[in-house]
Amino acid sequence: MKEENEKFLDWIVYQIYPRSFMDGNGDGIGDLKGITGKLDYLKELGVNAVWLSPCYKSPNCDNGYDISDYRDIMDEFGTLDDWKEMTAGMHERGIKLIMDFVANHTSDRHYWFKEARKSKDNPYHGYYIWRDEIPNGWQSVFGGPAWEYNGATGEYYLHSFAVGQPDLNWENPKVRKEMADVIDYWVDMGADGFRCDVLNFISKDFKKGKMFDGPKFHEYVKELFGREKVRGIFTVGECSFGKEGIPQICGEDRDELKCIFQFEHFYIGQEGKFCRRPYKIDEARDILVKWQNFYQDEDLPYTLFTDNHDNAHYISRLGNDGKYRYECATMYAVMFYLLRGIPFIYQGQEYGSPDPRYSDIKDFDDVETFNYFEANKNLPDVMDRINYGSRDNVRRPVCWNGGKNYGFSSADKAWITLHSRGEEVNLERDVNSEKSVFAFYKKVLALRKESGAVRHGRFTDLTAGEGYFAYERSDANESILAVCNFENPKSIEGLPCGEYLFGNGAKRRDSNGSYAPYETAVFRIKR
């Protein structure tokens, strides 16, 4: 790997969903001042980069992923000065800032779209995708038809997501120039990188009937990020590819993206977003091993994540968030964050936040959840499905303590119903407990920082059976052995012996032997 890219393996990213992280001005909505007040906390955890979900001006039909002004801050979140203060505070602490870049669509309240929809000869009309008749049966990702009628022009516009998120027409060079200018604007302001929202949607494949993965994708990405000014910055694309596609988008000779989110492990145990299917954690392990080997052979950075703002918590979907919540949360930390790649931690994971539960749809806020509810409200188990799959599972305010609004806000009411388990699971309670997920995360991240083998060494799978995952990360100086047992007690044999570093159970004298449910342990093997 080129030295300039190798350094990204030193990054440990924390994702902030600003609406729910911390309210700094007492209006019940998280904001940038709230984030600034928590930077020492992030430093203590041990992360060195933040991915900030959209904080731009937005009418919030999709919580900020519908942008009405790419160059300004959403009123509820503060001002550009707040952003500058927050960014300076991050940089002072050695924390990089990754902004969310929403390239596929704007808000329908963006100036470009307000103009575009007025008439066919408006200069902005060509910024969006229009048809005189509905050309196909495309369904939007959030449910319902992807074409919406516009009375003033008598046409239909494409929206791959909500009706309020019209797709930009990337075939238009003016659109590509506008978006390049947006990137440059934030780079000039001090942003260190971008997480690129549904990037593979920017090129459509009308011939093959797909709203994404069109033939111009690579050309557009290279045109945007291959420019001299931004070639060196960090970019991560929300776009999964198969083995042939990955070197095409992340290859070092390509000047496209530095890495992508590979989502395969994310979707196990799901049938669509809202229904369960039987799973084994072994499926996640096999997927991880496959991609670890592949990315290592290709010498490209992989991304390591269990949670983000779009899916229920991993420990609730694919583990045990009751009796074994601590064990499960910490086991997954070792299972993912000592692997080869760039860790992404979603807010709340670090104190073992589980999914909440509600019996009323009024306790939800998300457009995708509402669309699903509307379409399925006659099903007897609809609320169970909503509780299982809703994105609001991970969008409740962070529970900092057991006080008012769980420490998130001094307002009478937060913007969304609080976490139903906030009293039992909150950061303050966690850090004061002997079984602290936060304390464990700190150990994992500190080891990552300290050990060159973990950051840059080789990955070797040592698993020799079902029900667990054992792997080694090694360089010329040392090997780190990570052992993760899954849900059943198990005797694990055949592993190398080493010095016990830490684990989530009693101190072990040996890496071999019996492991309790979700037990994990980490060892150092000196060369």
Ligand code: NOJ
């Ligand atoms: C993917 C984002 O992660 C999600 O939250 C959003 O709703 C869609 N893209 C549309 O922007």
